[in-house]
Amino acid sequence: MSFQVVTPYSLDEALGALASGEKLVPLAGATDLMVYMEAGTLAPCRFLNLQELDELKPTLSVNGSLTLGAMTTYRDVRVSPIREQFPMLAWAAREVGALAIQSRGTWAGNVANASPAADGVPALMAYDAEIDLWSKKERRRVPLAKFYRGYKEMDRRPDELIAALHLPLPQPGWVDYYRKVGTRRFQAISKTLLAGRILLDADRAVRDIRMVFASIAPYTLRAVQTEAIVRGRELTPEVIEEAAQAIQDEIHPIDDIRSTETYRRRVTSNLVRDFLSL
Ligand SMILES: Cc1cc2nc3c(=O)[nH]c(=O)nc-3n(C[C@H](O)[C@H](O)[C@H](O)COP(=O)(O)OP(=O)(O)OC[C@H]3O[C@@H](n4cnc5c(N)ncnc54)[C@H](O)[C@@H]3O)c2cc1C
Structure with a gap:
């Protein structure tokens, strides 16, 4: 069997195909999948092309929270005014490959690929992102x-698609x-x-904090x-060292080969010292 591509033109059709029991591999920007094909690590399969699905199209909408449609790319974020409210999304997007990859690669693909070294996932996690899974x-x-349970193990069934990502709007400070x-x-x-976020009181006590790391565990780690x-404590040198x-x-x-x-x-x-010394 070779590789084949199935292109549904409605979400209903796509979810129906996934529910049929046939093994279909969702295909978004294909920037991870093509690497696996070239490397010979992907068994021959049928891809489910997500490019034509209106419900998953690249969108950045704010309505109480920020919603990223599943096909939203890194470039979509880099050129959107939303980067003012979510600067870390733009910083993370800038780190992913180069412009060609940023124009094709999607945030949902980064999440579903489940690499412990993903650059987008830590920023999303630090912003308390939630995932819509539709079947x-x-x-x-x-x-x-x-979402993650082990190396490349996640809370997603084979009949589910990531439809969108939701991020609460950051409070001032x-x-x-x-x-x-x-x-x-x-x-x-x-x-x-390290993707970090911190909210300090006037006396420099930590009101709230997020610390998310990549490449130091089998999956992105909060x-x-x-x-x-550190929560509730003043950021003294002793607390930072602790x-x-x-x-x-x-x-x-x-x-491994990288470090x-x-x-x-x-x-x-x-990185912890640097972050907390802000
Ligand atoms: C040259 C190069 C450089 C790169 N550099 C970086 C880098 O610096 N940092 C980084 O983090 N990544 C990097 N990547 C990896 C890749 O670009 C990202 O992980 C990207 O976000 C993947 O998105 P995609 O849309 O291309 O996913 P695809 O390749 O289409 O899919 C990836 C996985 O997600 C699944 N999937 C995709 N969309 C959905 C969905 N909506 N629902 C369910 N499953 C889905 C697919 O089935 C597949 O398992 C690089 C890749 C290349 C080729």
């Missing part, structure tokens, strides 16, 4: 922070931080990455234990 029999919404550490400044996969250590040590118990970095466990551990603590 023929139900429509449900799950928090992105609870939040400060965003996004830093990717790779071999080069651009066109590199991260060795470690470091809830380290967040809990957090920089605490992150070591939450991460599970490995040695070593030792380097990832050391630099991840440095």
